[in-house]
Amino acid sequence: MSFPLAPYYAVIPSAADFAAFAVTGKAVVPLAAVADIPALKAFLKSVPQTVDVKVDIFATDAGVDQAVELLNSGVSQVFVAPKLAAQLVEAGIPAARLAVEVASAAQIAEIPAESAIFVNETVAATLEPLSRLVYVSFERSTDVYAAVKLGYTAIVCHTKLTTNAAEEPSKVSLAAVLLSKLVTDRPDGLYTTLVNDVQGKSLGLVYSSQESISEAIRTGTGVYQSRRHGLWYKGATSGDTQKLITLSFDCDGDCLVFTVEQSGVGFCHLAQSTCFGNYSGLARLEKTLLDRKANALPGSYTQRLFSDEVLLAAKIKEEAEELTEAVSKDEVAWECADLIYFALTKCVKEGVSLADVERNLDIKGLKVTRRKGDAKPKFLPAKAEAMAPAELTDSRIVMKRLDSATATSAEVAAALQRPVQQTSDIMKLVQPIIDLVKTKGDVGILELTEKFDHVKLASPVLRAPFASELMELTPEIKSAIDISIANVEKFHTAQLTETLEVETCPGVVCSRFARPVETVGLYVPGGTAVLPSTSLMLGVPAKVAGCKNIILASPPRQDGTLTPEVVYVAHKIGAKAILLAGGAQAVAAMAYGTESVPKCDKIMGPGNQFVTAAKMHVQNDTSALCSIDMPAGPSEVLVICDGKADPDFVASDLLSQAEHGVDSQVILLAVDMTAEQLEAVDEAVHRQALVLPRVEIVRKCIAHSTTLLVSSYEAAIALSNQYAPEHLILQIEEAKSWVAKVNNAGSIFVGAYSPESCGDYSSGTNHTLPTYGYAKMYSGVNTATFQKFITSQDVSPAGLKSIGHAVMTLAAVEGLEGHRNAVKVRMDKLGLL
Numbered sequence: 045m046s047f048p049l050a051p052y053y054a055v056i057p058s059a060a061d062f063a064a065f066a067v068t069g070k071a072v073v074p075l076a077a078v079a080d081i082p083a084l085k086a087f088l089k090s091v092p093q094t095v096d097v098k099v100d101i102f103a104t105d106a107g108v109d110q111a112v113e114l115l116n117s118g119v120s121q122v123f124v125a126p127k128l129a130a131q132l133v134e135a136g137i138p139a140a141r142l143a144v145e146v147a148s149a150a151q152i153a154e155i156p157a158e159s160a161i162f163v164n165e166t167v168a169a170t171l172e173p174l175s176r177l178v179y180v181s182f183e184r185s186t187d188v189y190a191a192v193k194l195g196y197t198a199i200v201c202h203t204k205l206t207t208n209a210a211e212e213p214s215k216v217s218l219a220a221v222l223l224s225k226l227v228t229d230r231p232d233g234l235y236t237t238l239v240n241d242v243q244g245k246s247l248g249l250v251y252s253s254q255e256s257i258s259e260a261i262r263t264g265t266g267v268y269q270s271r272r273h274g275l276w277y278k279g280a281t282s283g284d285t286q287k288l289i290t291l292s293f294d295c296d297g298d299c300l301v302f303t304v305e306q307s308g309v310g311f312c313h314l315a316q317s318t319c320f321g322n323y324s325g326l327a328r329l330e331k332t333l334l335d336r337k338a339n340a341l342p343g344s345y346t347q348r349l350f351s352d353e354v355l356l357a358a359k360i361k362e363e364a365e366e367l368t369e370a371v372s373k374d375e376v377a378w379e380c381a382d383l384i385y386f387a388l389t390k391c392v393k394e395g396v397s398l399a400d401v402e403r404n405l406d407i408k409g410l411k412v413t414r415r416k417g418d419a420k421p422k423f424l425p426a427k428a429e430a431m432a433p434a435e436l437t438d439s440r441i442v443m444k445r446l447d448s449a450t451a452t453s454a455e456v457a458a459a460l461q462r463p464v465q466q467t468s469d470i471m472k473l474v475q476p477i478i479d480l481v482k483t484k485g486d487v488g489i490l491e492l493t494e495k496f497d498h499v500k501l502a503s504p505v506l507r508a509p510f511a512s513e514l515m516e517l518t519p520e521i522k523s524a525i526d527i528s529i530a531n532v533e534k535f536h537t538a539q540l541t542e543t544l545e546v547e548t549c550p551g552v553v554c555s556r557f558a559r560p561v562e563t564v565g566l567y568v569p570g571g572t573a574v575l576p577s578t579s580l581m582l583g584v585p586a587k588v589a590g591c592k593n594i595i596l597a598s599p600p601r602q603d604g605t606l607t608p609e610v611v612y613v614a615h616k617i618g619a620k621a622i623l624l625a626g627g628a629q630a631v632a633a634m635a636y637g638t639e640s641v642p643k644c645d646k647i648m649g650p651g652n653q654f655v656t657a658a659k660m661h662v663q664n665d666t667s668a669l670c671s672i673d674m675p676a677g678p679s680e681v682l683v684i685c686d687g688k689a690d691p692d693f694v695a696s697d698l699l700s701q702a703e704h705g706v707d708s709q710v711i712l713l714a715v716d717m718t719a720e721q722l723e724a725v726d727e728a729v730h731r732q733a734l735v736l737p738r739v740e741i742v743r744k745c746i747a748h749s750t751t752l753l754v755s756s757y758e759a760a761i762a763l764s765n766q767y768a769p770e771h772l773i774l775q776i777e778e779a780k781s782w783v784a785k786v787n788n789a790g791s792i793f794v795g796a797y798s799p800e801s802c803g804d805y806s807s808g809t810n811h812t813l814p815t816y817g818y819a820k821m822y823s824g825v826n827t828a829t830f831q832k833f834i835t836s837q838d839v840s841p842a843g844l845k846s847i848g849h850a851v852m853t854l855a856a857v858e859g860l861e862g863h864r865n866a867v868k869v870r871m872d873k874l875g876l877l
């Protein structure tokens with residue numbers, strides 16, 4: 045039960061006055077005491093968060109809007125007249141959030157039972173015992189104690205209250221008010237007292253007397269009654285003092301509750317946080333962080349987080365993203381714990397306590413929603429009705445829209461800007477991972493897999509032949525994979541080139557022929573979704589090219605196994621081994637080799653930013669002697685459609701890439717479309733998105749994606765060439781005729797019946813494609829990705845006669861006599877000089 049008295053602040057008090065009575069945990073402030081609602085909100089910010097503020101708007105002209113605004117600003121209750129109370133209840137505001145001021149006992153019958161009643165002491169004297177909360181304001185009398193004893197909550201002007209009855213005997217004593225509610229059946233007359241911290245965790249059990257309670261209230265600290273040593277000022281000898289926050293008691297008044305802020309080691313004399321053991325969970329984390337903030341060694345990780353804003357911000361974003369992408373119960377719990385660690389580090393850094401956070405949660409929990417259409421019109425001003433469509437739009441999954449005819453070029457460029465990839469920050473995170481794999485090999489990989497994928501493996505590698513039980517599939521899935529492999533194989537086999545032979549001049553024959561890269565490492569992503577299709581998109585061309593050693597890498601599942609589809613594809617393409625690891629550690633293992641992972645000459649495959657950063661790193665490290673296919677990051681699509689396109693088809697293509705990840709981007713270029721046609725696409729996007737299992741990912745991706753209105757097909761193609769999308773979909777009339785104009789794109793999907801999904805799986809083209817605008821200079825994965833080309837020349841005496849003089853002349857120009865001589869000795873012997 046809370047303190048049975050609330051101070052009434054008819055004028056805004058000094059901070060000291062306010063702090064003195066904050067132990068009641070309550071405050072009533074008349075709106076008239078401040079200029080207006082903004083001023084009141086500013087005052088609320090200055091109030092300790094442990095104080096429950098109620099606002100009296102009875103004598104003002106505030107109406108429904110103002111009352112709702114107050115209730116949504118952290119105010120727990122508003123004191124109102126019966127008429128406004130009825131309007132508020134009609135508008136859907138919970139009656140329990142109202143204290144209704146009545147002038148006579150007769151009026152009470154009309155007030156909802158959940159609402160509190162607010163009366164003056166004269167009316168209170170006429171009341172029957174009531175089974176509801178009654179506030180009694182005492183203006184004249186000081187007979188507060190008797191009223192409190194009857195079960196009323198006293199509202200007393202703060203100037204009439206005291207925390208020190210000995211010095212101010214004419215005022216109402218907080219200690220006496222509290223004592224009037226307490227009972228004890230102990231022979232020594234002491235009150236059993238529970239000491240809690242602000243999170244409600246029990247620190248210990250002690251005893252109080254009238255004297256110790258008065259002292260605690262007077263000093264604002266933890267003061268108790270020791271049965272052996274008399275008054276006990278907690279911390280007087282140990283230094284572990286307590287700040288008294290609030291006083292309350294249990295349901296029948298025989299247990300007093302002190303809520304305190306404990307400093308130092310803790311409450312217990314055994315040097316632990318509480319008499320029931322040390323803190324755990326969030327409270328323990330907060331204590332550790334506070335300790336680190338005060339004492340951590342320079343250079344320690346937590347200290348770095350406190351001092352490096354960029355690192356802390358990056359970690360919070362990273363963990364938040366990982367939490368959004370977590371799927372299993374274990375993953376969600378793990379990722380949420382990570383996020384809370386970094387979030388609380390931020391709080392501690394800024395001096396925000398867990399209690400502050402909890403108070404804010406409570407404030408949010410106090411938010412009310414007023415009823416919309418079904419409230420009586422007289423209670424619903426126009427402004428409230430206007431809220432409805434806005435709320436609807438907020439929850440709608442809709443792309444931003446921009447008209448290129450009216451937008452500035454900067455606005456168009458901003459719309460086409462991909463979500464920023466913070467490469468330098470990521471590089472900083474990836475470097476230690478690479479170093480660990482280089483120095484600790486297999487052990488390093490296992491450690492990192494445990495850390496990032498939360499799986500403890502005995503060995504990081506599966507070797508061929510792979511056990512059949514690891515690739516058990518339904519006939520339907522097997523057949524789907526077989527069809528896809530066959531088509532991808534057909535298209536990539538067709539890309540094999542014959543040896544090229546050209547006689548450039550008489551007797552000089554030049555040729556060029558392909559040879560496979562001997563050992564290739566194929567990265568198959570497995571973070572937010574396992575993508576077995578990527579294993580075939582990489583594995584089949586590697587097999588077609590004739591690579592001798594094919595190594596696949598993919599993060600293991602929670603049970604330590606790999607998805608059977610990936611193992612099946614590995615088996616079909618003749619992979620030598622599968623590395624059960626993901627992220628930068630998998631790339632490092634394949635680039636440098638470990639005891640069980642063969643060193644690869646080239647690493648292919650898409651992945652998240654850690655994978656991409658690691659690929660960029662190893663290709664620049666000459667000691668790795670390892671190349672990569674291309675930077676392939678978050679998937680993206682650009683769709684060009686016109687008024688004839690089917691809105692459902694257009695929406696489905698946008699969503700199929702939006703579901704890949706929150707960092708994916710989808711762009712729609714709408715050629716000369718009407719507002720109705722655009723709305724049909726928006727409606728289809730929203731409708732289709734809502735039923736997708738990955739709707740939350742889609743929602744975030746669509747939030748940074750745009751529909752751009754353009755006036756012509758030429759303009760659309762020009763913008764697309766500038767954007768250089770990974771996937772370009774043409775849902776326009778005569779789609780085929782526009783392909784010739786496309787200069788930059790990873791892969792093109794022509795016409796209404798070529799959804800991007802076909803290229804992702806089964807048509808035969810490769811789905812590992814350049815993203816982020818790299819389609820301007822890179823090709824997608826193809827057979828040549830797994831080959832290098834060797835040239836040769838065969839020069840006969842006749843050929844030497846043809847080009848010998850030219851070679852000698854150019855060698856002389858470069859001052860390279862040795863070069864000139866290699867031709868001269870031969871021409872001499874042939875008698876050609």
Ligand SMILES: NC(=O)c1ccc[n+]([C@@H]2O[C@H](COP(=O)([O-])OP(=O)(O)OC[C@H]3O[C@@H](n4cnc5c(N)ncnc54)[C@H](O)[C@@H]3O)[C@@H](O)[C@H]2O)c1
Pocket residue numbers: 362366473496497568569570571572573575578599625626627628650651652653654655676677678679704705708770811812813814815
């Ligand atoms: N461009 C293409 O052709 C193409 C094709 C398929 C997929 N993709 C893209 O590939 C990406 C796949 O990403 P993903 O995350 O799902 O899988 P992923 O396999 O690329 O990454 C998962 C791995 O990242 C590592 N990791 C996770 N958090 C980490 C951290 N905090 N620090 C260090 N390492 C960490 C873990 O080891 C984990 O195994 C998506 O963005 C998708 O759009 C692109």
Ligand SMILES: N[C@H](CO)Cc1c[nH]c[nH+]1
Pocket residue numbers: 575577578679680770804811812813
């Ligand atoms: N669209 C992705 C690459 O751009 C590939 C993929 C795999 N599975 C589904 N889609």
Ligand SMILES: [Zn+2]
Pocket residue numbers: 679700701704804
């Ligand atoms: Zn896809």
